Amino acid sequence: MIRSDIIRGHLDAIILRLILEKDRYGYEISKEISLRTDDRYQIKEATLYAVFQRLEKKELIESYFGSVSRGGKRKYYRITTLGKAYLKESIEEWKVTKNIIDLFMEGLD
Amino acid sequence: MKQLKVHVDELFKEISDSEQKTAIMEEVLENLEEKVWDLMEQGKAEEDAINKAIVEFGDILDLKNELGVKRPVKKNMTKLNLGFSLWGSVITIALFVFMNFYYTPDVIWFVYPTFAVLWWPLAMYFIWKRAN
Structure with a gap:
């Protein structure tokens, strides 16, 4: 099992990325994450909604009600300009971090 | 599906009522329902699907923090x-x-x-x- 706490620190960016591609709603995002990671990482819904709250508070995403599904109205999220900038920043940061960690993690067997 | 509603109510019972809480509860419930429908389409029985959705929901602690549930502050006595x-x-x-x-x-x-x-x-x- 992978260490999910390391991923947790980058969930904001992961979710922003998915919303950047297109507007999405909660379940779609959790499903997409499982799908792309081949079920190696599954986000807990509780965590997901916490991230939504945080991102929305920081005005990195905004929500609107979309089509009606079988249950009720879906709440979609779209990324804001600020969100895009934040994501770009996160990606730059990650590259640097990854570089540093790789210095010590690679080259041994 | 009633089970889901009961479960969501249970999850959120400690959080004080607010517009924000109602909105999140609706959103959570709606998405859980979609998950259950989805799982049923994949061939799961309704009860299994509901249980799986509930189990995978996870710990609500993070969400509580975001909603600003005040942690009991120990007074300096x-x-x-x-x-x-x-x-x-x-x-x-x-x-x-x-x-x-x-x-x-x-x-x-x-x-x-x-x-x-x-x-x-x-x-x-x-x-x-x-x-x-």
Whole structure:
């Protein structure tokens, strides 16, 4: 099992990325994450909604009600300009971090 | 599907009511329902699907933090405790002094219980110091 706490620190960016591609709603995002990671990482819904709250508070995403599904109205999220900038920043940061960690993690067997 | 509603209500019961809470509860419920429908389409029985959705929802602690549920703040009572111990020991020692001089004025013994009683404010003093 992978260490999910390391991923947790980058969930904001992961979710922003998915919303950047297109507007999405909660379940779609959790499903997409499982799908792309081949079920190696599954986000807990509780965590997901916490991230939504945080991102929305920081005005990195905004929500609107979309089509009606079988249950009720879906709440979609779209990324804001600020969100895009934040994501770009996160990606730059990650590259640097990854570089540093790789210095010590690679080259041994 | 009623089970889901019951479960969501249960999850959120400790969070104080607000518009935000209602909105999130609706969103959570809606998405859980979609998950259940999805799982059923993949061939799961309704009950299995509901259970799976509930289990995979995870711990609501993060969400509580985001919604600003105030964690119980432990009040710093050490100063009050120190004050109480001081007053308490003064009164107790005064009682010993009174008894000593009223009933046995020839023998000075009140010093002994006084030493014992002084441990109390002494302990409280250091607890107070540690807390600051």
